[in-house]
Each structure stands twice: as structure tokens, then as C-alpha cells.
Amino acid sequence: MSDTHAPAEENVDIIIVGAGAAGTAMAAAVAGRGLNVLCLEQGGWIDQTLRERSVQDHEILGTADLSPVSEVRRAPADYPIDSTESDMTPLTWNGVGGSVAMWAGAAPRLHPSDFAVRTLDGVAEDWPITYEELEPYYEQAESLLRVAGLDGNPSYPPRRVGFPEPPLPVRTIGARVAAAHDELGWHWWPGSSALHGRAFDGIHNCHVHATCPNSCPERQAKQAGYVSWQRSLSGGVQLRTGIRITRVVAQNGEVSGVEYLDRGGTLRPVRARRVVLAAGGLGTPRLLLMSATPEAPAGLANSSGLVGKGLMMHPFAVVTGYFAENMDSQQTNYENAITCQQWYETDKTRGFVRGAHWALCSTGGPVQTAVTGGVWGPEHRADFGGRFSRGALWGIFTDDLPDDDNTVTLSERTDAAGLPGVKVTYRIPENSMRILEFNVERAEESLRAAGAVEVRSYSPARAAGWHLMGTARMGSDPTKSVVNSKGETHDVAGLYICDASAFTTGGAVNPALTVTALAFKAADHLLKTLEPN
């Protein structure tokens, strides 16, 4: 797929900034409708020669060119991310597909209660929409991503329609831990996933390489999005990669376009009737703050002062059990063999509000096993043999609530074009720490009950900032939020935000599906306000 070339002057209907999960869904929603749509992406297509390296090499590339830590991979498309004052390291990918390139495919919905934490728990703010209002868009998102899953999960309301694809096998570790949960009387359920257990429409099934966080060598989990881009491009959407937005332009309270630097460094203005920001929880506030003017000195769409505030990252813990026998761990889907939401909802007797989502994961390949073990010399073989392929890992994602001291601000460090990077200031909230403590203890019980001979816990994990949310949050009150229920900013008509920065609260599950659903919802509104020229 080749990128389009920029004419000297441009005037389009819709600009989409960012080709990640949100931009992919927005492009799919507005393609083929006779509109002139331009998507601008800072990165490029992920290097297929890297992707096609042997799977063993992915264990090494994940520490370098395919690292989700921008300060490690130092790719030309990246902007600096200073996380020296953050309890967690933000993990990102700039390129077509966005951070989905490093996604293990987890595609759960938020819970109904996640949208009403002020009403139910007296904390933060309610979303201006309900689960039921978002449900039709969840269905669109699941259809786009061809999500695999099993209906009937008692931790969710009954679904209106089934999953597009059947669930993935729970495999050895899932079956073992599920049996323990049945004994304990605890919840478990096969995870809903954008990985697929069977081939369809030219998309092959997951081959269980278990290298998801370092980019799948076969583009599984991202295939549906890739196919979607092919359709969007066929439907007339232009995609231009390798550019850098310098600012979003607005006049008299209405968006009028963007300015960007092309690959050669030439500044190019593009006029647009609508601009959709889909640059992620760091990139979107960065662009709004970079777009400050004398009329909006604190940044565009920032009359509330909340752009860049309230960052949520889903504090994370790892609890790993090792078993006396082979569990085929390295032949298991990286994430979501099974999930557990026994402690997702609030029970105030526990000393905190909200809860956690658990995902049972494999414990990785041999390089990861050896290096994380850290036992060398005469004891190495025994240590390695006792852990390789014998582990089951609960990844514990905790609910995160907005704290306005957790921020994304512009930093003095600049990218290759001289544009500012971001500084992330994030301290794990006390409530989240209590959730972690409680759930780590339960997860240790879970794995011991399953027969693990050794259990190791690591909490909170620092390099776990996959989910960057809440930095341009949604709400009804313009003094307490940045965008309205349609995803349009309160301050600037025609300017939409449809990525995870619009989350009012974080819930405890992977945000990819909700991001996709919000993009479809925003597109629905945008299209109603925008007739083709």
C-alpha cells in the first residue's frame, strides 16, 4: 500500500490524526461515503522485514527495534517521552496500527458500572454515556476486529448478539487454573480476543507464537485492522505517513484544519471541515497543548484546564506460578488463556472501591525465561528447567481513577523536527495500590490451588504502561471535561477526540475495544453533521 502525495494546497472534509486503533475505526466508518478524508500518521507501516524475522528473534527484537518503550527503540517517528517522574513506563508505538502493533489481542468491553462510578461509588465522575448507549458501537467494534469469545459471561449483562468468532482454546494452563477456580468457587471465563482460532477472509488463525508484545511475526491480532485499512484506502481514504503535525488550527471557536511537516520538513497547511484527534493518551494532549494561541494560551480546547490531566495507566501486577510438570506454557496464547473478574466490582468491605481484571498468560520463550530467572552458573539448568514451559502468569490490571496531579505536559526535549516531546508525571493512586495488594494475594491463592509448587509476585510492575487514558476526558460539564458525549470538544466545534484520552474513568480492562467503539460513536455523530460536498 503506497501513501498518497500531498498537493501544494489541500482542502478536505475530514482529517484523522493518527492511524492507530481509533484512527483505523474512524477511517473505516467514514470511508466510501463520498467524503474527502485524509489520515495523517507520524510513523509508517511496521517494517515487515522486522516482523518476518524468526519468532526466536522476536525475543531479542523486543528489547530493541520492536520494544514498546520509545526511549529504547528510538525510532525516527518517536517523540521523546520523559517518564522519570512516573511510577510506570508508558508503552507506545507510532505507526499504522498504533500501539495495537504490540497488542496481545485482549478485547473486553467495560462493565456497566464503569460508566457510573460517581453514582455507584462516590468517586471521580460518571461518563456522560451508559454501557447500553455504547453497546451498538461495541458490536460494530467487535465486528471490525472479528472478536473471538463466548457469550453468557456472568460478569457482564447478557449480550444482544453473539461474538463474531468462537472462543480460543483455554489450553493446558487455562484448564488447570479454571479447575482450581471451580474448587474455590471463583469466576473464570475464556477471554474475548482479536486473536482468531480459525482462518477466514484471507486472515489466518493464531499460530500461538506467544510473542504478541514484540509484534506478531504474522500480524495476527492486527490482521482485521490491516484488512480494514485496505478497505478504507479502497474506499477513498488517503493515508499519509511519516509526517509531523505542528498544530491544530481553529478560528472563532471552530476547527479549520491542521499544519504539518512533510517528510522533507516543509510546513504544509490543510484545511478541513472536521478534525479527529486519534493520537492516543499522550499524543492527543500533546497536540492540543502544542496548538496554544493568544486566544487559547493554555492549549486548544482547554478552557477547563484538563487537557493532559487525569492520566490513568491501569497499575499492573504479575503473579506467576510454576508447576512440577510441563504446562505447555510456551504453546499458549500470550494473554487470555482464561480471565477472572471475581473482584471487578466494588465491595467496600475490602477497603477500596472498584476492582481488577485478571488475564492468564503464558510465561514466554526461552530467552525471557532465562533472563528473568537471573540464575546463572551451576544452578542455571535446574532453575531454567523448573520454569520453562511450566509457568502460568496472572496479569492483574487494576481500575484506575483520574487524579489531576497525574499529567502529560510538554517537555523541553524535542523530536527530530524540533517539536516538543512529553513529560509524564504519574503516581499510582492509593486506591489502586489497595486493589493491587488484595488481588495479588487472591492470585497467589489461585495458583497455589491449581498446584503451583512456587509462586512469585511482582507488584506494581513499572514497564506496564500499555493503557494511557483520560487526558482529554469526556463529560457533560465543560468545566470538568474536554469533550462531550459525542466526542466533540466543548470549546472547538468540529474538533473530535476519539482515542483513550477521552475516557472519563479507566475501568480495569484493556481499552482497545472501547477506543474502537468510541470512534464509531464519534463517527456516527460527525457524519450526521457533515453532508458530502
Added chain:
Amino acid sequence: MDTSQVRVANLLRRKLIPDSPSMPEIEDDEFGRDVERVLELRPDLETTVARQLAADDISSHDGIPAELVFVVAAAYYTNPRVDGALGYSAGQRRTAPLDEHSTAELRQRLSSVIARGPLYVPTP
């Protein structure tokens, strides 16, 4: 790498990951190529590791720099014969049967979870 660096790399390998009769025997030259492959993927480590391999001081594995430990371990465990002996063979395409029978079996296995009833809190 020159022959001296290959020799030191192999000494390190045997110190960190002692030979085992149940694992393939790796020739020194073969392992040298494995190390070079890792450094091709991690060019950021090349200068540091080359200098460390030239130092020839590996008397204590506690004192071996972390980046050198990583390179040696990665080179060994991504060697195709080691990988094959472990049964990892991540290049293999594994599939699992996925049909109506497996889904029905899974639903049957979940019967006790379903029987315990709803866990979610509905929209207020």
C-alpha cells in the same frame, strides 16, 4: 568477532549456562555466529559487548555486565538446535481444534461458573 572474542564468548557461555548431556553440543564457531546474529539485532550493544569480550576477565559470573549476560543467553537460547531440543520451535505453527464440539465442551466446563449467577452491577 575475532577468534579471541569467540573464545571468550564460549567461556562465558559455559560459565553461565553449563553444558548438559541432554542438550545439543554447540561448537565454538557456531556460537560465535549466534552472538554475531544477536548483535546484528542489537547494534546498540555491539561496541560495549565487543569491548567486554576483549577484556578476557570472566573469573566471576556475578561480575559479568548485564548486557553481556543478555547477549550470551539470547545467542544460546535462539540457537536453532537448542530451540529445537527445548521443544519451543516458535517457528512452528501450532493450531488447536476449534469447532462446535470444542465450544460446547468449553460451555459445559463453565457450567458451575454460570450456576453461581451474575457478578456484574447493572447500570444504575
